[in-house]
Amino acid sequence: MRKELLVFWMLLFSVTSANAQVSIGIGLPDVSIGINLPLYPELEPVPGYPVYYAPQLNYNYFFYDGMYWVYQNDNWYASSWYNGPWGLIGRADVPLFILRVPVRYYRQPPGYFRGWQSNSPPHWGEHWGNDWAQRRSGWDHWNRNSAPAPAPLPVYQRNYAGDRYPGADQQRALQNKNYSYQPRDAAVRQHDQAQRVESAPSAPRAGTQGAQQGRDAAPQELQRANQPPLVKPSAPTPSHVQSTPRPDGELKLAPPVQQKSPQPQQRDAGQRQREQQPQQQQQQRETVQRQQPEPKVRGPEAGAQERGQENSRESGQGRGRENDREDAGGRGQDRGR
Numbered sequence: 001m002r003k004e005l006l007v008f009w010m011l012l013f014s015v016t017s018a019n020a021q022v023s024i025g026i027g028l029p030d031v032s033i034g035i036n037l038p039l040y041p042e043l044e045p046v047p048g049y050p051v052y053y054a055p056q057l058n059y060n061y062f063f064y065d066g067m068y069w070v071y072q073n074d075n076w077y078a079s080s081w082y083n084g085p086w087g088l089i090g091r092a093d094v095p096l097f098i099l100r101v102p103v104r105y106y107r108q109p110p111g112y113f114r115g116w117q118s119n120s121p122p123h124w125g126e127h128w129g130n131d132w133a134q135r136r137s138g139w140d141h142w143n144r145n146s147a148p149a150p151a152p153l154p155v156y157q158r159n160y161a162g163d164r165y166p167g168a169d170q171q172r173a174l175q176n177k178n179y180s181y182q183p184r185d186a187a188v189r190q191h192d193q194a195q196r197v198e199s200a201p202s203a204p205r206a207g208t209q210g211a212q213q214g215r216d217a218a219p220q221e222l223q224r225a226n227q228p229p230l231v232k233p234s235a236p237t238p239s240h241v242q243s244t245p246r247p248d249g250e251l252k253l254a255p256p257v258q259q260k261s262p263q264p265q266q267r268d269a270g271q272r273q274r275e276q277q278p279q280q281q282q283q284q285r286e287t288v289q290r291q292q293p294e295p296k297v298r299g300p301e302a303g304a305q306e307r308g309q310e311n312s313r314e315s316g317q318g319r320g321r322e323n324d325r326e327d328a329g330g331r332g333q334d335r336g337r
Contacts, residue, residue, distance in 0.1 A: 004266045006221045033072050035059060037083045040158040046105055050097055050150040053105045059104045062098060065188040066151045066181045068096050074110070077193050081171050082157055083147060096139050097147070099124055121229055 043052040043063050052063040060071040070077045077086040078092045103109060104118035116123055121140055125133030156178040160166055166174060183189045
């Protein structure tokens with residue numbers, strides 16, 4: 001009984017996984033489908049369709065709206081470069097004009113294509129079931145005279161073959177530089193955006209980055225904790241430091257004499273005193289000039305008066321000298337008697 005239940009759950013799980021795989025819309029461009037093209041393939045247009053096919057390849061290989069499309073093992077794959085990497089496309093997201101390509105242009109048609117008309121598209125509704133047919137209702141009805149023009153081929157990729165074939169991280173840069181076409185089909189644009197996101201460098205999430213920084217910081221903290229303490233080298237003794245001998249023979253260094261720099265107030269006072277010295281000297285010169293008597297202007301009368309005063313002084317001095325001589329002579333006569 002247990003074995004039967006186990007087998008039942010395994011079958012149920014496998015069916016659920018298969019249904020989930022069918023519902024995939026656009027897969028990441030990292031699927032290997034066993035196609036390895038050493039050179040750029042020769043592509044020819046499908047008459048009346050905006051699609052190219054590769055008549056020289058043994059693959060169901062097409063080009064539509066700026067991308068390459070391959071049908072293999074009942075799945076559709078797409079890529080922006082002729083040799084992949086390929087992305088899985090869900091059945092509900094395959095472009096309409098890819099589904100409408102006639103059977104005759106499939107170079108490796110599967111066995112269930114037998115009996116279908118070569119000039120008509122495959123019977124996808126019959127093959128994939130009513131659910132798909134209802135979701136893609138009207139896919140095989142269109143105005144054949146209003147089909148859009150095919151997209152230009154990215155022939156620049158012919159220069160990248162063999163060992164020169166670029167990786168996924170370089171393909172987007174080369175395409176942006178050499179191929180300016182933008183897809184018109186909504187499904188193709190969706191897959192092109194998915195490839196752009198996949199090829200862009202992913203930024204680390206905040207939580208992951210913080211955890212990584214924490215892991216990187218832990219060994220550093222442990223290493224710093226195990227390191228011996230650093231011994232700072234002693235500063236050299238300045239030349240102006242004096243040493244004082246001690247009784248026990250050990251030299252004792254006297255504290256260095258620090259030269260005090262003048263305080264800002266002292267500097268300001270000295271500067272003001274220097275500025276005031278020229279003013280004080282000027283004031284002293286003016287005071288001395290004011291104290292000196294002004295020179296008198298002498299006229300004729302003043303000159304005669306001065307000459308009279310000088311003559312009177314001279315006559316007075318002469319009479320004084322005569323009187324002195326007479327007095328001296330009298331005193332001499334008295335002494336003789």
